[in-house]
Amino acid sequence: xxxxILKRLLSTLPVLLGISxxxxxxxxxxxxxxxxxxxxxxxxxxxxxxIRQQLGLDKPIFVQYGIFLSRLAKLDLGRSARTQNPVxxxxxxxxxxxxxxxVAAITLACLFGIxxxxxxxxxxxxxxxxxxxxxxxxxxxxxxxxxxLMLVVIFSIILQWLPAGGTGSxxxxxxxxxxxxxxxxxxxxxxxxxxxxxxxxxxYTTTARSKGLKERVxxxxxxxxxxxxxxxxxxxxxxxLLLGGAVLTETVFxxxxxxxxxxxxxxxxxxxxxxxxxxxxxxxxxxVNLVVDLLYAYIDPRIRYA
Amino acid sequence: xxxxxxxxxxxxxxxxxxxQLRRRWAKLRRNKAALFGGVLILIYLIIALLAxxxxxxxxxxxxxxxxxxxxxxxxxxxxDELGRSILGRIIYGSRVSLLIAIGVVCVGLFVGVPLGLIxxxxxxxxxxxxxxxxxxxLAFPGFLLALALVAVLGVGLKNTIISVGISMVPIYIRLVRxxxxxxxxxxxxxxxxxxxxxxxxxxxxxxLPNVMAPITIQTSxxxxxxxxxxxxxxxxxxxxxxxxxxxxxMLGSGRAYLFNSPHVATFPGIAIxxxxxxxxxxxxxxxxxxxxxxxx
Numbered sequence: 001x002x003x004x005i006l007k008r009l010l011s012t013l014p015v016l017l018g019i020s021x022x023x024x025x026x027x028x029x030x031x032x033x034x035x036x037x038x039x040x041x042x043x044x045x046x047x048x049x050x051i052r053q054q055l056g057l058d059k060p061i062f063v064q065y066g067i068f069l070s071r072l073a074k075l076d077l078g079r080s081a082r083t084q085n086p087v088x089x090x091x092x093x094x095x096x097x098x099x100x101x102x103v104a105a106i107t108l109a110c111l112f113g114i115x116x117x118x119x120x121x122x123x124x125x126x127x128x129x130x131x132x133x134x135x136x137x138x139x140x141x142x143x144x145x146x147x148x149l150m151l152v153v154i155f156s157i158i159l160q161w162l163p164a165g166g167t168g169s170x171x172x173x174x175x176x177x178x179x180x181x182x183x184x185x186x187x188x189x190x191x192x193x194x195x196x197x198x199x200x201x202x203x204y205t206t207t208a209r210s211k212g213l214k215e216r217v218x219x220x221x222x223x224x225x226x227x228x229x230x231x232x233x234x235x236x237x238x239x240x241l242l243l244g245g246a247v248l249t250e251t252v253f254x255x256x257x258x259x260x261x262x263x264x265x266x267x268x269x270x271x272x273x274x275x276x277x278x279x280x281x282x283x284x285x286x287x288v289n290l291v292v293d294l295l296y297a298y299i300d301p302r303i304r305y306a
Numbered sequence: 307x308x309x310x311x312x313x314x315x316x317x318x319x320x321x322x323x324x325x326q327l328r329r330r331w332a333k334l335r336r337n338k339a340a341l342f343g344g345v346l347i348l349i350y351l352i353i354a355l356l357a358x359x360x361x362x363x364x365x366x367x368x369x370x371x372x373x374x375x376x377x378x379x380x381x382x383x384x385x386d387e388l389g390r391s392i393l394g395r396i397i398y399g400s401r402v403s404l405l406i407a408i409g410v411v412c413v414g415l416f417v418g419v420p421l422g423l424i425x426x427x428x429x430x431x432x433x434x435x436x437x438x439x440x441x442x443x444l445a446f447p448g449f450l451l452a453l454a455l456v457a458v459l460g461v462g463l464k465n466t467i468i469s470v471g472i473s474m475v476p477i478y479i480r481l482v483r484x485x486x487x488x489x490x491x492x493x494x495x496x497x498x499x500x501x502x503x504x505x506x507x508x509x510x511x512x513x514l515p516n517v518m519a520p521i522t523i524q525t526s527x528x529x530x531x532x533x534x535x536x537x538x539x540x541x542x543x544x545x546x547x548x549x550x551x552x553x554x555x556m557l558g559s560g561r562a563y564l565f566n567s568p569h570v571a572t573f574p575g576i577a578i579x580x581x582x583x584x585x586x587x588x589x590x591x592x593x594x595x596x597x598x599x600x601x602x
Contacts, residue, residue, distance in 0.1 A: 018442025141583040146575030153568045244447030266457045282445045
């Protein structure tokens with residue numbers, strides 16, 4: 001198992017290197033002086049000169065990349081052009097909010113999507129299957145930001161049950177997490193259904209049934225357990241997608257997370273913060289995939305020994 | 307008898323292709339969801355083409371005397387904050403959204419498909435290089451990647467198409483590479499190679515037609531995603547800029563009037579939903595017909 005983890009960790013290195021290259025060249029693709037871009041439009045000549053020295057902009061590009069990498073390793077991403085706070089401080093302050101929203105949404109999506117997928121698979125081509133698969137298709141096709149606004153109209157404006165935005169109590173997270181969950185529940189329902197249909201037709205399921213086991217035991221212990229790998233893959237991938245959807249959901253509900261931070265930073269051309277947020281999103285995505293891979297190995301020992 | 311039929315098929319390869327097409331068409335006609343999706347796309351295409359006839363006049367011309375009017379006979383979907391007909395802007399918005407969808411899949415196809423073919427066919431260092439670059443792009447959720455590219459390229463229609471298009475490229479690369487890996491092992495490719503056929507010819511004449519099914523499915527699904535991504539960027543104020551009628555931007559500006567005039571944000575959302583639904587249903591239908599193995 002240790003070897004497997006080590007191998008999997010090493011395989012993330014090229015991707016990390018790729019992300020660093022992407023961030024490095026992102027700034028250099030912009031028109032104008034990178035030091036001026038990083039310092040912001042209000043910066044003094046002194047500030048620009050300092051940044052130029054820090055980044056080694058007068059040195060060859062390889063040296064500049066080396067400096068960039070060493071700063072990245074220390075999580076030194078400079079200061080925000082708007083607030084002058086260290087970028088990492090800005091990003092860390094918002095990260096828990098985004099994680100809270102994403103975890104709440106993925107939990108809701110699993111709580112609905114997995115049972116819906118199982119029911120659809122157990123009763124294929126019946127009205128309940130059509131209901132769940134139609135709901136899944138609607139979920140995939142619906143713009144998440146529109147759904148959020150419509151929920152605000154219904155639950156905040158008309159019924160006045162829940163707040164339209166902001167943070168503070170458990171009530172504030174209900175609408176954003178529902179909105180974000182609707183974004184991914186469709187994929188989870190669909191993959192659970194497909195995976196369960198496959199495992200329910202396998203010989204070991206027939207054997208379990210012929211042994212006289214209860215249908216509930218056959219479905220949960222024999223079919224679902226073997227259907228978990230693709231489900232976990234999709235849940236992992238969707239967690240990454242949630243981070244993308246969080247950008248829109250956080251904007252709709254004025255949720256102070258990373259998504260809103262990146263949008264505000266793009267609008268204000270605050271490039272150090274844009275770089276920092278993109279880096280954190282990339283790292284989070286890699287981390288989630290890593291956890292998913294480790295879960296595979298835990299669930300299916302064949303993967304470990306392959 | 308069996309031999310005779312086989313001989314006939316060999317003599318008439320077009321007949322075999324014809325019957326396959328006919329079988330697929332019959333399957334498509336039986337798939338009501340896919341047909342409904344196709345009809346939805348057709349309706350949007352007709353609306354986009356006939357926009358000047360359906361809504362004569364300028365959909366971007368403001369009329370502040372009529373701002374935020376509720377739906378009426380004169381303005382069936384009401385007016386926005388500048389007094390512009392929401393129906394008119396949705397009609398013209400279909401042009402923008404379809405243009406973006408087509409543009410985005412073109413970027414994905416023209417960049418992703420050749421790279422996927424090369425990566426899968428040649429393997430080795432070329433494959434390693436392309437795949438690591440793909441891994442890097444896939445390390446970001448698609449919408450975030452598009453957002454990051456907008457941060458570099460700037461806002462506007464052209465940059466929206468490029469940004470969303472690039473975010474689709476890694477999906478095409480992975481898809482085409484995977485299919486190429488299996489197709490290149492087929493006997494007909496081996497035979498073409500043995501005959502001394504050039505690699506480019508093998509890729510275009512022998513491999514590409516055999517990986518077209520998943521590409522077609524991805525293109526249909528990709529168009530739906532492109533509309534969603536572009537509308538998302540427009541909603542954030544980072545996509546197509548006003549006064550161009552774009553569904554996402556319309557929704558974004560309607561957000562400010564949600565309390566008193568929710569219709570401003572409601573109707574553009576419905577337009578986005580049905581357009582994306584159309585492409586998703588068609589994509590699913592095409593998957594059932596062209597590649598049932600991937601049916602979910």
